Amino acid sequence: MEKTIHPSQVSGEVRPPCSKSYAQRALAAALLSDGETTLSNIELCDDTRYAMNVITGLGASVRQTGPTEYVIRGGLAPITDTINTGESGLATRLFTPIAALCDRRMTITGTGTMLRRPIGMMIDPLRNLGVQVRSNGYLPITVQGPLRGGETDVEAYVSSQFLTGLLMSLPLAEGDTILHVEQPNSLPYLAVTVDLASKFRIRMEHNGFREFFIPGGQHYHPAKLHIEGDWSSAAFMLVAGAIAGEVTAKRMNTLSLQADLAIIQALTKAGAVIITTPDEITVRKRELTGFDFDATQRPDLFPILAVLGANCEGTTHIRGMNRLVYKESNRAEAIVSEYTKLGMDVALEDDVMTVRGGSLSGGTIDSCNDHRIAMAAAIAALAASGPVTITNAQAVTKSYPRFWDDLDSIIRTKA
Structure with a gap:
């Protein structure tokens, strides 16, 4: 064109x-919630459409109730072994650790330029947190959980998106987690993650985004959110x-x-x-x-x-x-x-x-x-x-x- x-x-x-950064995080939280979450002001761009497909593949039920309103019944129970995150870097790095909560083999793949974008920073932290991982540093990546919690370093200089994925998935791990963040960047995006999780009653503590303590065994509670512009x-x-x-x-x-x-x-x-x-x-x-x-x-x-x-x-x-x-x-x-x-x-x-x-x-x-x-x-x-x-x-x-x-x-x- x-x-x-x-x-x-x-x-x-x-x-x-709507902010696709907020929308994708909200869709992930809705997937992980016990019950129905209502999200309004969601317009489907390519990235949010892929995120919507991913949460459906991971077990969520999605019902459109208005031009830009969706009701999502959560529940992490994959109906497929492969999820496709398109060309979305956030969806890839967000949903990989979420998929790793499952005690089954899951493959995450993408399309276009996403196949050439590095994801190697995810491998060691996931393994340190109990996940079996197969990857050459690029998509596709195969993981098998469950993600158990623990303590690990996380590199966040190139991107904070994987850290966002850990922050959203680890509250559901069996044990508590301490994350040591190397060279954190995109700090406003991390602030968005912490704020969004709190709306679903998820607790975590951090020291200037350089170290996080995430209690395990938490539950996402359904919420009603308007996704901001x-x-x-x-x-x-x-x-x-x-x-x-x-x-x-x-x-x-x-x-x-x-x-x-x-x-x-x-x-x-x-x-x-x-x-x-x-x-x-x-x-x-x-x-x-x-x-x-x-x-x-x-x-x-x-x-x-x-x-x-x-x-x-x-x-x-x-x-x-x-x-x-x-x-x-x-x-x-x-x-x-x-x-x-x-x-x-x-x-x-x-x-x-x-x-x-x-x-x-x-x-x-x-x-x-x-x-x-x-x-x-x-x-x-x-x-x-x-x-x-x-x-x-x-x-x-x-x-x-x-x-x-x-x-x-x-x-x-x-x-």
Whole structure:
């Protein structure tokens, strides 16, 4: 699929989709609960659809009771020996330890780029916690539990997603667990995990996310949850407002624990006009200046921050680039290889991405099958000197299936 976006002014309101990070965690908790959990404001993107299929395969009963509402009867009782997590890194690393709670052999596999993303960091901790594991460091991985608890080190520098899987599964282990976390990253995502688990009455203690104590023998209690809007998705529309007009994102928790709420900090540093209420945010265009931003804990913002920096006067420095290697693409390389086709002055050195402001041109870029590369390129087109064509534009369905419709709805006039 190709999509062409012309230089345009924007004005209007959007309602970003639900947070897929919250949704996948909530689906996992619903699976592990004793009884029926109601989840509202769930829109099915590719990742949440795979997560829904996974919990069904692991024994949950799912009933849709409204356009975005689902009732899930929990119960970990697999009806299949193989689960497929698609291209979702979170689903893979979240549901592997959950599957390992079962005293049967379970194989976890995926599709596309997920087959090339490393999962070796899961092997030793799972074995240390009583699980039999077969894997070459990539999918598929076969596990046989039960996960018993104990004490182990967990590497969380490249990703905290496996740690999230352990935090959600180990409360159901027979014994207590102590986890020693090496170089924890993505701390806001861990905060989301701890908060979500608490809503199902799960207890755990931690020391600055570097050491966790998780009592075993707990039970997930059913809950009724509204899944909040996704700041990762909202970031694209808010930058559109900052560089091309004015955009309001509705139904957004401006006090959220989500990592990508930090887009507000970046926009503030750049000088955009920002108006917030507890449940919405408006961003308006103003002369922008280069900024320094540490994205180590929020690597998903890199593509749209690069676009924001390119529309600023002066130089922007974005730190944390080493977190980008094992995404849907090698995201740092994709930003350079594709966005330079539009005239972006972007350079990588050590852990820093440097973007020098200047006008962008039209052109054709490949999304590299990366949803965030595609969406950021579309926003870049709004302030470019000519139209931008994005190939493999269907990649947006991974997180924001109605992105193109939402973008079309706020385009008012061609620039």
